[in-house]
Amino acid sequence: MQKTTDTSLSCLAVRIKICGLTREQDVDTAVAAGADALGFVFYPQSPRYVTVDRAVKLCHRVPPFTSRVGLFVDAPVAQVNDILSLVPLSLLQFHGNESADYCESFGRPYIKAIRLGRPDNSADKTSLAETIMAEHRLAAGFLLDTYKKGLHGGTGKAFDWTLIPANIDKPVILAGGLALANVADAIQSVNPYAVDVSSGVEEGPGIKDSKLIRQFVQEVRSLEIK
Secondary structure: OOOOOOHHHOOOOOEEEEOOOOOHHHHHHHHHHOOOEEEEEOOOOOOOEOOHHHHHHHHOOOOOOOEEEEEEOOOOHHHHHHHHHHOOOOEEEEOOOOOHHHHHOOOOOEEEEEEEOOOOOHHHHHHHHHHHHHHOOOOOEEEEEEOOOOOOOOOOOOOOHHHOOOOOOOOEEEOOOOOOOOHHHHHHHHOOOEEEEOHHHEEEOOEEOHHHHHHHHHHHHHOOOO
């Protein structure tokens, strides 16, 4: 399989994001395990959705130098601004059809999610991904996730990693069905800047398994260049 990130990033440790956190104990476990970033979902249709009040409480448990990421899907501008005024988010993650102008309007660093594996020919999938990347030139990175009709992430399914366009010039965050059983293969095959896990460390939607979180982080760390 192809390598996707710039070679200047390949010597760095792979970052780890635990997404879809809804409980204090799961935030504490992810932090203690050594996760680099924690994700909070502000999409009401998601089973991992958190209210603003809940997110405030959870984010205030996160120590310095651990990123707090807010996930949005085609949210009204006013709603995002209201959340930003209350929740101390470090980074925004957009999973819908948001334009570059929209994403840039909040004055915060952001990553744009791109879903791969649509049920059409692979050339079309690649061109769509490349079109999104070209538009979002100021994105801090691109999160590559699994396409499933009607869902915006959290599918629990991996996509075909060979669909990833070559020579992406920004950090790649690999998501989509990652778990303890396949994260090593994913890292060795794709060479991403970071990996993003949600359902792969859960007992149920939004309810994390502390043992799986620790094992996932340990597996990624075991692959780092000494």
